[in-house]
Amino acid sequence: MPEIILDDTAYASTTGETVLDTLTRNGATVPSSCRSGVCQTCLMRAVDGAVPPESQKGLKDTLRARGYFLACQCMPTEALRIERPGAEARRLAAKVHAITPLNREIVSVALECSDMGDYRAGQFINVFKDDSLSRSYSLASAPAIDPHLTLHVRKMENGRVSGWIHEALRVGDQVAISQPLGECFYVPSDPEQPLLLMGTGSGLAPLYGIIRDALRHGHRGPIHLYHGSGHKHGLYLIDELRALAREHANVQYHPCVSREEPSEDLRRGRVVDIALSDLTALAYWRVFLCGHPDMVQSAKKRLYLAGASLKNIYADAFIHSAA
Template sequence: MSTVTFEGRSHRAEPGEAVLTTLLREGEAVPHSCRSGVCRSCLLQAIQGAPPASSQKPLKDTLQAQGYFLSCIATPESNLTVALPNTDVIGHTTARLLSREQLAPEIFKLTLQAEESFPFYAGQFITVRRWQSDGLRRSYSIAAPPTDEGTIELHVRCIPGGQMSTWLCEELEVGARLDLFGPEGDSFYLQGDPTRPLLLIGTGTGLAPLAGIIRDALNQNHTGPLQLFHGSRHTDGLYLQAELGALAATHPNLTYTPCTSTTGLRADAAAFAAIPDTSGWRVYLCGNPEMVKSAQRKAFLRGASLSDIYTDPFVCLGK
């Protein structure tokens, strides 16, 4: 049985128990969200001892070398002394809520104003921390390219009973502050090959990063095909239809296909019916984890290189 030491306090880890689980069980305040090794909110640094290699694998080599690891998927193999990361590692800024707009019955657009330089790519995700004593954190994708004004656009689904989503969509006042950490993720538009065909498939608010990627690509004069398939259970969830339709009308290389599963038209099925051969395509998959996993496999089997498939499964739905 291993010991996990955090801020001078040592705790026994149960067999097979992740570092995060141990610390939370003992009442330690460790940021976390998805608990699946995706959002990286639970990043810790090993000061003494070696974290499991599997808990470092999703991180950049530079972070691995400094002992950083994802505590939610780290089952200690020996005693560990850990600490919260320096915020400089993942980036941090304070932002204010500029505006909030309802895009659909459950979906809101939040425009934030960063108070200092906060470089990012549209399609990456950031972690939001509210200015309450609980320091609750949740991760959201960035839905628009950077602006000269330093604004950041998020799309948030307001989930009944959701601590963070309810606060963001109903309680946070315009002008109020919140903390942002990041950005993270490698699902964004890549310059250098403007003729490359791009296939984008998303469900729900998985549209947010894809809309940002499309805007960025068009801003940078991408001339290759842009095929966007957005799926929702019901038509109410197909937000931004007017905006995306207008973009498609003015950019002949953009095709936008809204899909609803209640009518039997799933976004991934529609995409692969339209594009049966994905050889040479760069593929972006965002939203429901099951869809992302299935579509990733289908895209690969139809010819796309794994290195050209970018995934952003929404393991934590922003509650």
């Protein structure tokens, strides 16, 4: 089987094994998170040997041309000499500006980062707890509106990174983050196109950035935002989103709860069911789906069956780490 050389150590791969599996099975330290080719944490560079094209999917042309690849997606077909990412894929330094509770389990984390450059509301960054442990968090901020990068981080039980963010991270701390990643953002190409934004839990984060970014660009088509949680206490930014809907006649905000009888003007049920009972003829709609992977997967399928075009569906499933 092909041999992989990293830091002058040779590792023998076995059939059907990715480069990431080979390295970690043999005790090499390689940062990784989603292991699904999304978060790009396991980015590496082939110095000798060609990597399969599928291991470079989603990377910028400039990185592809320089031999960068995702170790979790790379099943080598020939011997490779590889190295860890260099300056092109560098980490950026950020400082914690504020940490604010949004509800019982989600905090907003505002970060100052002077090197971030251009980013699009709805993209995500990787936040590094240390050299080998990082997780992806979506950007709820919009560059022309918010002075800081903002994340909405839900605390997971025994969560190594979300727990650290909730319990140990403090205002003034320095953290390493990645450059912005992902394709889930608004493009101001068709201001009349109806937009459907659907998310559960902290999946509101990218949608909150995207909706404000679209409005800032003068989007005129109808915008429907469905935010769901089991219980009312899982929802957040309700007042802000209601105010946004009052200010913009084309915005409709639907807070939904699935596991309790709703009070006030909340909707009862799952976001996908409620959206599909409200909206028909989705062929021309642009759709943004974010949050729990099961919700994203099932919503994608059902919206497609309801007429939405797959090329108009932008989704970030909050896949959790397998390692």
